[in-house]
Amino acid sequence: MNLKIPILLAIALIMGGCGIMNGSQDKDTKSLTSSVQDYNGQGFVYRDGSKTTEIVAANKKEISESAKNYMKLNYNQDVNINNVVPALGAAVVHVSSKDKLEYFTSVIVSLDTNETPPKFSTTSQQYEVEKAIVSGLYHYSYAEEFKKVDSFAKEVTEKWDVVGLNEKAIEKTSSGGYVNPFYYISVSPNDFEDIYKKYMENPSMSLVDVRGLFEEKHINPEDLKLNISFRFFMSKKGAKADKKVADEIIQKLKSVTGFPVGSYAVFVYGNTIVNKDGMGEGSSIGTVPTVDDINIK
Known part of the structure; x- marks a missing residue:
């Protein structure tokens, strides 16, 4: 053809x-924007x-x-x-x-x-689908531990004036693996190629077996790319990203226990979303990728 x-x-x-x-x-x-509460993927x-x-x-x-x-x-x-x-x-x-x-x-x-x-x-x-599947596998394998991550995110929204992304916006704009309103998981396909292949050979394998594949790797987030990134938006319409809020969330994250192994990041955005790309308007405030990520082992 x-x-x-x-x-x-x-x-x-x-x-x-x-x-x-x-x-x-x-x-x-046109470069139209929406409040994060009102953004459902329109204009993407x-x-x-x-x-x-x-x-x-x-x-x-x-x-x-x-x-x-x-x-x-x-x-x-x-x-x-x-x-x-x-x-x-x-x-x-x-x-x-x-x-x-x-x-x-x-x-x-x-x-x-x-x-x-x-x-x-x-x-x-290239590798887009493979990365997404491994990301989903990791969340699936550590479902109980990720309940603690979910609880952490909920506590953050209750203590500070921040919110997550709408479910509809996630559906319409996301393509990078496991994503929920407050965080997303991204992995390197090269680091987890063996797990991907074993799962694809036997997709009916149990949760225990899938988890075993990850545990066999003895994951060190400093060596393998396995990122869990928190993404919060200021709840007040028109508000800009608040450094004090971001710093306090980071400090709270550093004290948690029982989280899945990974390199954690915190990104706090203002309240405004750019419709055409589904991203927060302007730069985020929080951790700097590869510089001060929070490694949980």
Whole structure:
């Protein structure tokens, strides 16, 4: 098939520089913002998505099915379709897991617009799905310990004037693994490739067996990339990120016990979300990645 844009180039253009919630700028889209309490993924875009809006809308059902089939055939994963976002010569389909693992990821459906109806070619960014699955596996394996992480996040919102991201915004914009309103888990695919392969060979393995795979690695967060990042937003509309709040949350985090092994970070944002990328407006205040992360062993 003679695609309008070579697949690998398309991925680089669409996904380059993406984070947990990716949204590249579209020159035709105004930079609108929302309060975090009101943000549900509205206005989320990828670069030059306006050029394929109509064709993506007209073929949304077929694009969604292509993404589902890709995940099933290549990863044996049943997924929910959360968002179909027009992009440069393609649609980025945001999906979430249906089964025991909880994670978000994305699939890229490139469009051959020289054909009528358009032909699809479906793929994913390198290691994107693998990272998401391992992230979900880690949360699944340490479910009891992560209940303590959840309790910590709840305590933070009760003591300080901060909130998390809406569930709907997470569904519409996330693609990086396990994500909830207050924190997300990111891993290095190279560091956990063996666990990923063993799980894919036997996806019906028990929680005990999956946990055993992680325990066998004797994870040291200083050596292996396994990040748990807290992300809070100031609750008062229009408020800017507060350094005092961030510092106090960091100090509280340093005193916790019983958390899963990992390198922990704290990011506190103001109340405003930039619609087009789903990110907090301006810089966050908190820990500096790789500089003062809090390693829990």
